[in-house]
Amino acid sequence: MTAPKTLDAPYEPPRIFGPLYRTASLGILLVVTLIAFEGMSISTVMPAVSEALDALDLYGISISAFLIAGLFANVVAGLWxxxxxxxxPxxxxxxxFTAGMALAGAAWSKEVFIAARVVQGLGGGSAIVAIYVMIARVYAPEARPxxxxxLSAAWxxxxxxxxxxxxxxxxxxxxxxxxxGIVPLVVPALVMLLPALRGDGGETPAPGSGSAPGSGPRSRPLPMTLAALATAVGAGVxxxxxxxxxxxxxxxxxxTAAGLAALAAGLPRLLPAGSLRFGRGLPTTIMMRGVLAAAFFGVNSYIPLVLEKELGFGLAQAGIALTVGALGWSTGSYLQARREWDRALLVRLGAAAVxxxxxxxxxxxxxxxTGWLMAPAWLVAGLGMGVSMPSVxxxxxxxxxxxxxxxxxxxxQVVDTLGSGLxxxxxxxxxxxxxHDDIATGYLTIVALMAVIGLAGAAAAxxxxxAS
Known part of the structure; x- marks a missing residue:
């Protein structure tokens, strides 16, 4: 148990790499790092994969298959x-996830590789949600920031x-x-996480020891599974x-109309009541994750394109802006964990920075x-994401x-995936x-629209x- 605060011994939150949480933290971070490495590596190897499997259209399909499968797994894993x-879960x-990696490595056809990406998405989506629940049930509240x-730094x-x-x-x-190469690295992560999985790795009660299963509409397996399927299929269509x-x-x-209809049927059932109208408290908190992801990644994906096609940057040079953004994100995540904050205010400031x-x-x-101005600009946006996403x-x-x-x-996870994907x-x-013939115009239009989303997020934070 944590020591009470006294004049002689000021209270300090339990350290995530201290004796209480060290193995759980290392295991969680290793799993997230492996999932992140796969996500960051796929775009690099896809040209070689497409050539080897004689499938030039494989890139988009494989990314979509991973995201849609992950969205479905998010809901099922959360329910379980x-x-x-x-x-x-x-x-x-x-x-x-491990089986999907092995299957992708062994893929002998386009269809097998797409199936492998689906399996990876199911695994990654399930593991990430379970990690969030593990953090909520194993780590003391003051250690969670x-x-x-x-976790942000692990990316x-x-x-x-x-x-x-x-x-x-x-x-x-x-x-x-x-x-x-990723497959054997899973074993040490599982070994380190065994105490947390048994429920004896932290100060809070293990699942099932102190809380009864939910009885609300989002605890019903069949309706939730169908809603998750409708949402995933709707997003893909x-x-x-x-x-x-x-x-x-x-x-x-x-x-497009059919996809929107499926989303309208499924998505509201997956979110807390009042989320789509940004109800006060938890509904808005959930939605802010999607708003932030939508604004940031809606621009992030097109910075290399405009730098390369409009400003003559090389691929490596164009990627520097994204790297700087990742460093800003990590820095912001570090700063938000240094003290207690008014989290809603921090999210508002983060959305404004984005x-x-x-x-x-x-x-x-x-x-x-110069186009190099995009690098410090994206440092500001990354810093905003770093302080706001962990706060959400x-x-x-x-x-x-x-x-x-x-x-x-x-x-x-659902609103994050939908926000960024859409x-x-x-x-x-x-x-x-x-x-199409003037990428700069298209990019500036994207910038204007994503800035509107960011401003709306700052206003809603x-x-x-x-309400209390």
């Missing part, structure tokens, strides 16, 4: 975690070295070993339809100025009853429709506070 505890998720900061190293390392591996021993709007407006329009960074990237296209996670776990931690962890997809539509 609330009803039976986080151990099974975590172990199953890690097992599926630090472990969420560490930085793969962002920095993942593309380079995977390129070296693919160029020397072959692209298959980018996938095979919507993105596919939007992608075809510029080549086949009729078919693309029908698919908006400012988005707008500042436009300076790189002003005649007479911490607040959501604090506002969640024990029996709904899984459902709300899943909701965070804005990235529609950004591509805008580039094709508005700026105050509603994260509970």
């Amino acid at each position: 975690s609330d009803r039976r505890g986080h151990a099974v 975590f172990l199953l998720g890690v097992g599926l 630090r472990i969420f900061a560490a 930085v190293l793969p962002a920095l070295v993942g593309p380079g390392v995977s390129g070296i591996i693919a160029g020397t021993v072959g692209w298959r070993w980018v996938f095979y 919507l993105l596919a339809g939007a992608d075809r709007l510029h080549t086949d407006p009729v078919t693309g329009g029908i698919a 908006t400012a960074g988005i707008l500042l990237t436009g300076l790189g296209l002003v005649p007479g100025l 996670n911490v607040t959501a776990m604090r506002q969640s009853p024990d029996a709904e931690q899984g459902a709300n962890s899943a909701a965070l 804005t990235i997809g529609f950004g591509g539509v805008l580039v094709n429709l508005i700026g 105050g509603r994260m506070r509970d």
Whole structure:
């Protein structure tokens, strides 16, 4: 137990790498790092994979398959975690992710590789939600900002070295070993996490020892599973339809409408009541995760494109801005964990910083100025994400009853995936429709729209506070 605060011994939150949490923290970070490394490496090796499997269209399909499968797994894993505890969805998720990596390495056809990406998405989506629940149930509340900061940092190293390392591996021993190489690293992560999975790694009660399964509408297995399926399929159909709007407006329009209908049927059931109208407290907290992801990643994905195609940067140079953004994100995550904050205020400031960074990237296209201005601009945006995203996670776990931690962890992942996936997809539509021959115009249109989303998030962040 933590010591009470006294005049002689000021209270300090338990350290996430101290004796109490060390093995759980290392295991969690290793799993997240492996998932992040795979995510950062896939774009580097996809040209080689597409060539080897004779499938030039494999890139987009494989990314979509991973995201959609992960979205479905988010909900099922959250439901299971609330009803039976986080151990099974975590172990199953890690097992599926590992099996998917092995299958991708062994893939002998396009269809097998896509199936492998689906398996990876199911595993990754399940494991991430289970990790969030594990943090809520194993770590003391005052330690959670630090472990969420560490989770953000776990994405930085793969962002920095993942593309380079995977390129070296693919160029020397072959692209298959980018996938095979991750498999044996899973074992030490599981060994370190065994105490937390047994429920004896922290100060809070283990699942099932102190909280009953939820009894609300988001605790019902069949309706939730169907809603998750409708949401995942709707997102996939919507993105596919939007992608075809510029080549086949009729078919693309029908698919887009069908996807929106499926989303409208499924998504509200996956979120706390009042989320889509930004109800005060937990509903707004959940939605802020999607708003932030939508604004940031809606621009992040197109910075290399405009730097390369409009400003003549090389691929390595264009990637520097994204690397700087990742460093800003890590720095912001570190800063938010150093003391106690008004989390709603921190999210508001973070959303404002993301908006400012988005707008500042436009300076790189002003005649007479340099495209290198996008790097410090994206540092500002990354800093905003670093202070706000962990704050959203911490607040959501604090506002969640024990029996709904899984459902709300899943909701965070669902709105994150939808927010980023939809804005990235529609950004591509805008580039094709508005700026196909003038990418700068398309990019500036994206900047304007994402800045509006960021400003809306800054305005809504105050509603994260509970009505009381």
